[in-house]
Amino acid sequence: MKLVSYERNGQASFGAVVGEDGVVDLRQALGGRYADLQALIAADAVAEAASAVQGQAAEFRLGDVTLLPVIPHPGKIWCCGLNYGEHVRETNREVTEQPTFFLRVADSQVGHDQAIIAPPESTQVDYEAEIAVVIGKPGRRIAEADVAQHIAGYACYNDGSIRDWQKHTSQWVPGKNFWRTGGFGPWMVTADEIPFGTVMRLQTVLNGQVLQDATTEMMIHSIAKQIAYVSTIAPLQPGDVIVTGTPGGVGARRSPPVWMKAGDVCEIVVDKIGTLRNPIAAEG
Secondary structure, eight states: OEEEEEEETTEEEEEEEETTTEEEEHHHHTTTOOSSHHHHHHTTOHHHHHHHHTTOOOSEEGGGSEEOOSSSSOSOEEEEESOBHHHHHHTTOOOOSSOEEEEEOGGGEEOTTSOEEEOTTOSOEEOOEEEEEEEOSOBSSOOGGGGGGGEEEEEEEEOOEEHHHHTSSSOOHHHHOSTTOEEEEEEEEEGGGSOTTOOOEEEEEETTEEEEEEEGGGBSSOHHHHHHHHHHHSOBOTTOEEEOOOOSOOGGGSSSOOOBOTTOEEEEEETTTEEEEEEEEEOO
């Protein structure tokens, strides 16, 4: 099942995708018992949602709504850096024994078809194709062998980066948290649709050109290790997001560099999930 968060007629809600591009409003279908997708996941009610939409006709089309980030206000967004060998090599770094993590904030994100905003302070707006894992079941110090039961689903993610601000100091956080620079969507594919350990292919396509292309087999630190690691630091809660790393081919490491600019269209394609598309627009 594909689950979306969206805004329609000025009201935020969430729903299930039916058919190619239809939507059933789950908040209404479930009697208003869950305020948003995060609440549905926290209540372990995904199966209930699937039953509620079975056989239901679409109430409206995806094109009739504004898609929001899959989880609009996650409590934590853990992002794994330097997690593909080619990306480590192109950045002239070394593979580390433990995964590298930084945090993003919720308002650094946009949904599918919403514009990634290029700020006036920089011309170095970069793309990063990634797979996001949405946590379904809470846990602390989760063993790698038990990780699968804590995953609600998967989504596409563009860890958009303002590279010069990322390089101001040894801390990456400024360049990773500019307002509305990261794409998250278009939907979450529930974990029952993607068995744990499934190999996924991820790509960045900028203006029709494939610039990143890799599979999850190339990860240095597996999704299981990432979840075990961050859940040791702090308890994971339903709706928390783990962004699992980008492969080689980022714009900053190309010759000459490739930066996203106003008028561009960036797509993150994951074969088992779908395509996250974001135009690029100048701020203001």
